[in-house]
Amino acid sequence: MVRGFKSWAEAESLRMRAELRLHPLSPLSAKALAGHLGIYLIEPTQVPGMTEEILRPLHKSESGWSALTIQPDGSTIIITNPAHSPKRHESDVMHEIAHILCKHEPSYLLHSKRSYGPQEEEAQWLGACLQLPRDPVEK
Numbered sequence: 001m002v003r004g005f006k007s008w009a010e011a012e013s014l015r016m017r018a019e020l021r022l023h024p025l026s027p028l029s030a031k032a033l034a035g036h037l038g039i040y041l042i043e044p045t046q047v048p049g050m051t052e053e054i055l056r057p058l059h060k061s062e063s064g065w066s067a068l069t070i071q072p073d074g075s076t077i078i079i080t081n082p083a084h085s086p087k088r089h090e091s092d093v094m095h096e097i098a099h100i101l102c103k104h105e106p107s108y109l110l111h112s113k114r115s116y117g118p119q120e121e122e123a124q125w126l127g128a129c130l131q132l133p134r135d136p137v138e139k
Contacts, residue, residue, distance in 0.1 A: 001122055006125060012129070013126070016033060016130060025133065030089075031093070034078065034093060037076075039077070039097065045082075059083050066084065067092040067096045069096045076100060080093060
């Protein structure tokens with residue numbers, strides 16, 4: 001993580017709340033933020049061409065995936081795992097939005113092997129700030 005990223009993430013969290021006319025400490029809904037940013041949230045059943053055979057393992061909470069972002073035709077779509085709890089869903093979407101706000105280059109997932117590097121650390125931090133910022137008075 002680059003020096004100053006955590007401060008930038010806190011400021012970005014407050015900026016997003018301000019754009020949505022929320023108090024700096026108000027809850028920020030991932031769905032509301034996605035809508036504000038023009039990001040579509042869908043489930044695998046809404047992906048054209050998905051068969052029951054493909055969908056069956058994707059709808060299991062233990063299937064090993066949470067959410068992923070695709071950008072077909074210039075639009076941004078986050079596909080979420082519907083088997084996860086509402087709180088986990090919120091966290092997953094905020095994590096994906098954090099990747100988008102950080103302008104991270106997409107990575108590719110092959111055979112369930114993930115790469116945990118600086119991009120994941122940044123998305124984890126910013127995603128958490130979007131969900132729950134520090135009290136601006138504390139700083």
